[in-house]
Amino acid sequence: AQKITQTQPGMFVQEKEAVTLDCTYDTSDPSYGLFWYKQPSSGEMIFLIYQGSYDQQNATEGRYSLNFQKARKSANLVISASQLGDSAMYFCAMREGYLTGSNYQLIWGAGTKLIIKP
Amino acid sequence: DSGVTQTPKHLITATGQRVTLRCSPRSGDLSVYWYQQSLDQGLQFLIQYYNGEERAKGNILERFSAQQFPDLHSELNLSSLELGDSALYFCASTSTGANVLTFGAGSRLTVL
Numbered sequence: 001a002q003k004i005t006q007t008q009p010g011m012f013v014q015e016k017e018a019v020t021l022d023c024t025y026d027t028s029d030p031s032y033g034l035f036w037y038k039q040p041s042s043g044e045m046i047f048l049i050y051q052g053s054y055d056q057q058n059a060t061e062g063r064y065s066l067n068f069q070k071a072r073k074s075a076n077l078v079i080s081a082s083q084l085g086d087s088a089m090y091f092c093a094m095r096e097g098y099l100t101g102s103n104y105q106l107i108w109g110a111g112t113k114l115i116i117k118p
Numbered sequence: 119d120s121g122v123t124q125t126p127k128h129l130i131t132a133t134g135q136r137v138t139l140r141c142s143p144r145s146g147d148l149s150v151y152w153y154q155q156s157l158d159q160g161l162q163f164l165i166q167y168y169n170g171e172e173r174a175k176g177n178i179l180e181r182f183s184a185q186q187f188p189d190l191h192s193e194l195n196l197s198s199l200e201l202g203d204s205a206l207y208f209c210a211s212t213s214t215g216a217n218v219l220t221f222g223a224g225s226r227l228t229v230l
Binding site: 033035037042043044045046047050052091093095105106107108110111 | 151153161162174208210217218221223
């Protein structure tokens, strides 16, 4: 079964609008971390935001926020006031067992291609 | 600049050949990870090293091998290359106890 599911292969959004990228995950481990990375057309993988399973508050980093709904096992990325430079692939990823410190492997979703229209 | 350096950025070679990809982690990071990103399989974890020792193995083929040297740089060796090995190979590093992996810019391998 897919551990990380990103149901939106692609999205078009008007510049300055907010956008939500969906991510659902599947794990039986009580301690896990959820990550969002951005991959522009140039190819590099850029870290955006992180949420730990025991974190009480939703993570925020500038224009990025993570809508973490633990019961629904969803970790959607919200980008406020989108910009042309936000056009890229966005990947959701999960790391299980992070409290034990032993497993740093990331499990990745298939990604969502976001295109911001001027 | 993420601080993780990968060379070469692009590499074109023929089937059956062998290549070596190099990675220098961020200063102070002891852990190095290798990931493969291909069109058909997405991002896959290959292998992790911590301070010179292999820590975890993922979907790494037997034709592939890696090592981490005393100066903490790492090399990924790919041999008997096949067309399907064409991919973007990422190196990432992290410091002990940190949650976030920092990725290099990747090495794009094309096998013809």
